[in-house]
Amino acid sequence: MRTFIAIDLSPEIKSRLTALVERLAPLSCDIKWVRQDSMHLTLKFLGEVDDRQAALVEELLRTIVPKYEAVPMTFKGTGMFPPGSKSPRVLWAGAEAGPSLVPLQEEVEGGCEKLGFSREGRPFRPHLTLGRVKSPSGLGPVLREFEQSCDESFGEMLVRRLTFFQSRLRPGGAEYSVLKEFPLK
Numbered sequence: 001m002r003t004f005i006a007i008d009l010s011p012e013i014k015s016r017l018t019a020l021v022e023r024l025a026p027l028s029c030d031i032k033w034v035r036q037d038s039m040h041l042t043l044k045f046l047g048e049v050d051d052r053q054a055a056l057v058e059e060l061l062r063t064i065v066p067k068y069e070a071v072p073m074t075f076k077g078t079g080m081f082p083p084g085s086k087s088p089r090v091l092w093a094g095a096e097a098g099p100s101l102v103p104l105q106e107e108v109e110g111g112c113e114k115l116g117f118s119r120e121g122r123p124f125r126p127h128l129t130l131g132r133v134k135s136p137s138g139l140g141p142v143l144r145e146f147e148q149s150c151d152e153s154f155g156e157m158l159v160r161r162l163t164f165f166q167s168r169l170r171p172g173g174a175e176y177s178v179l180k181e182f183p184l185k
Helices: 011-027 051-067 101-114 140-147
Strands: 002-008 031-033 040-048 071-081 090-097 127-133 153-159 161-170 173-183
Touching: 002 051, 011 031, 011 071, 011 090, 011 127, 011 140, 011 153, 040 101, 040 127, 040 161, 051 101, 051 161, 051 173, 071 101, 071 127, 071 140
Parallel strands: none
Antiparallel strands: 002 040, 002 161, 031 127, 071 090, 071 153, 090 127, 161 173
16 A cells, blocks of 8 residues: 555645645646645655555664654745746745654654665655646746745644555545654654
């Protein structure tokens, strides 16, 4: 099964992000927008795991997560990867977290590496993917509107748990289901 570890967002934040996507979607023909029920902040993508590996990941999270307190997060602004590009691949909303999120993510990353999962090659940059650009053709109008959201606030939440998700690839896009949740202290 295909899996990842993430922070699930509050319904209010998902709703505000969806409102932005709904403003942008009519302006572009070749962006795969993230559906509201699929919005999350990924801490570690694991890829394909078998039942034994999933059990090891669950045990790892059971030992790491309770050491950390709930994390305050603010979702604000927009950006793209690569930054400043006229042909971006990803459009995202910004995520700012309390100081414990990076150590938590680093401990999850390191623990997963010890279980045999590859370490991410790039530094962790908290963000929420809103859309993946399939083709830069006709992207101008959506980028102009998107840039107007660079200071927009999407809300705040207190992260109280990490979620181990399964991802099923479907013709209409990935569908996510919760395998297990791990509460922070």
